Amino acid sequence: MSILSKIFTAFKGGAREVGEAIVDANGIRIFEQEIADAQNALQSAKKNLTEVMAKEMQTKRKQSALSESIAEHEGYATQALEKGDEALALEIAEKIAVFENEKVELDEVLATYSNSVAQLKAQVKEAEKTIKENQRQLSMVKTTESVQKATMAVNSTLASNNSSMSSAKASLERIKQRQADRADQLTAAKALENEETGGDLKAKMAAAGIGESKSKGSDILERLKAKKG
Amino acid sequence: MDLQELSIKLAAHVHEGMGFESYLLPGEQPVLQIVVEGFNEMPIFVTVTDEQMLCISYLFDVKELKEGVTGQLNETLLKLNVPMPLSSFAIIDDKYSIFGSLSVNSSFEDIAHELVTLADNAVDALETLEEYLA
Numbered sequence: 001m002s003i004l005s006k007i008f009t010a011f012k013g014g015a016r017e018v019g020e021a022i023v024d025a026n027g028i029r030i031f032e033q034e035i036a037d038a039q040n041a042l043q044s045a046k047k048n049l050t051e052v053m054a055k056e057m058q059t060k061r062k063q064s065a066l067s068e069s070i071a072e073h074e075g076y077a078t079q080a081l082e083k084g085d086e087a088l089a090l091e092i093a094e095k096i097a098v099f100e101n102e103k104v105e106l107d108e109v110l111a112t113y114s115n116s117v118a119q120l121k122a123q124v125k126e127a128e129k130t131i132k133e134n135q136r137q138l139s140m141v142k143t144t145e146s147v148q149k150a151t152m153a154v155n156s157t158l159a160s161n162n163s164s165m166s167s168a169k170a171s172l173e174r175i176k177q178r179q180a181d182r183a184d185q186l187t188a189a190k191a192l193e194n195e196e197t198g199g200d201l202k203a204k205m206a207a208a209g210i211g212e213s214k215s216k217g218s219d220i221l222e223r224l225k226a227k228k229g
Numbered sequence: 230m231d232l233q234e235l236s237i238k239l240a241a242h243v244h245e246g247m248g249f250e251s252y253l254l255p256g257e258q259p260v261l262q263i264v265v266e267g268f269n270e271m272p273i274f275v276t277v278t279d280e281q282m283l284c285i286s287y288l289f290d291v292k293e294l295k296e297g298v299t300g301q302l303n304e305t306l307l308k309l310n311v312p313m314p315l316s317s318f319a320i321i322d323d324k325y326s327i328f329g330s331l332s333v334n335s336s337f338e339d340i341a342h343e344l345v346t347l348a349d350n351a352v353d354a355l356e357t358l359e360e361y362l363a
Contacts, residue, residue, distance in 0.1 A: 139280045147259055147283065150276040151321055153256030154287075168289030169362055171270035172355050178267075 003137040007144055031138045035131055042127035049120040056113040059106055066103045071098055230279060230333070232261040235340065239263065246340040246357070247348075265348035273347055277333060284343055285321065285328040286351040288358070292323070295363045302361045309357075315343060316350040327351050 073096045080089035194200040205211040232253060239249035251263040254274075256270040263284075273286045292300065306318040306325075315328045327350055329343050 115339045139278070143278050143281065143283070146276055146278045147321060149256065149258030149287075150274060150283075150285075153254045153258055153260045154262075154274050155255070155322075156264065157254050168293055168355060169359075172359060172362075175270055175355070176350055 003140045007140065028138065028141060031134050031141070035134045035138070038130040038134065042124060042131065045120050045123040045127060049117065049124065052113055052116045052120060055092055056110065056117060059110050059113060063106050063110070066099050069098045069101070073099070119137070187202045230277075230282070230335075230337065230340065232259050232275065235337075236261055236277070238337055239341070239344075242337075242341060244338075244345050245343055249341075251343065261274065263344060265345055268352060271348055271351040273344055273351075275344075280330045280333060282335065282340070283328060284331070284334055284347050285319075285326050286347055287321070288325045288327055288355055289362060290324055291320075293362050295361055298361045302358065303356070305361075308352075313350055313354075315346045318354070327354055349358040 050114040073092050077089045077096065080086075080092060191200075194203075202211065235250045236253060239251050242249060248266040250265055250266070251261050254260040254262055258276060263273045263275060265271075265273065271286050273284050275282060275284050277283075291299075302325075308322055310317050316327050319326045320330050327347065329347050331339060335343075
């Protein structure tokens with residue numbers, strides 16, 4: 001059963017004491033053991049993997065050396081034939097056959113290595129998955145327990161500090177009151193600023209069409225017409 | 230980040246124009262109580278586990294609800310969870326709560342941003358959910 005469903009069952013039960021462990025200490029130890037085992041498996045799989053990969057590379061190197069030797073000897077055999085030395089050519093050809101057989105054998109070895117590499121890589125993946133999964137589950141247990149303990153600490157603080165214990169409604173009233181105060185302060189500050197700069201009076205006068213007015217195109221046109229006339 | 234260190238850093242920090250007050254609560258599990266300037270009513274409680282840092286603010290007690298609104302409230306909270314930036318709703322013991330969780334590797338700036346956002350969200354949530362309160 002996953003930890004999440006264990007936590008779910010525990011909460012559904014409801015009768016649980018605050019602070020009671022969701023998963024007993026033994027359960028946590030099992031998770032920790034599984035993580036440790038998987039980490040060991042991961043270590044050895046990685047070690048084997050590097051060894052096999054090294055062998056695989058060696059074998060491939062051997063094979064290409066053989067291919068080179070084959071090509072080289074084919075050249076020799078051709079030369080011997082050209083010189084009409086059939087017996088020498090045959091001897092060289094036999095040598096080539098030995099190289100080729102060796103190469104085929106190495107093919108088989110190489111296939112075994114490739115298989116091992118694939119298997120070990122799968123093991124590494126599996127171990128990493130197990131570690132991650134167990135750590136995730138363990139983290140859920142630990143978080144739940146930490147929150148429970150933290151809640152206890154918070155509750156005892158709140159209980160000994162009446163002001164923080166007030167109801168949400170009362171908090172909300174205070175928040176709203178403070179917001180209103182702040183809005184009032186802003187309005188007052190703005191009014192004061194307007195008074196100080198005379199902005200208020202100016203605005204009133206402008207609204208009434210009194211006081212300095214900005215020159216407008218139409219006014220200028222009127223003035224020009226008047227001059228002309 | 231260690232809670233003691235966080236407390237010291239917060240005392241000297243101003244984030245988006247807001248300062249912080251904090252003190253460590255005694256107990257088996259260390260908890261840092263933080264008040265974001267201007268949000269005295271909604272203290273935030275921060276606790277650290279192996280993997281994450283949990284920031285929790287308590288909204289109201291189950292007992293403060295109007296009768297018969299629980300189902301409706303819970304549905305509302307589930308719907309509000311996604312649009313609400315960085316925070317989620319939860320029930321811890323008998324208290325409706327709002328919380329955010331951060332990686333333990335978060336930067337101090339990230340934590341400060343989380344705290345300010347959580348305080349904002351907490352007040353918003355309280356105002357929004359007022360109709361469910363008795």
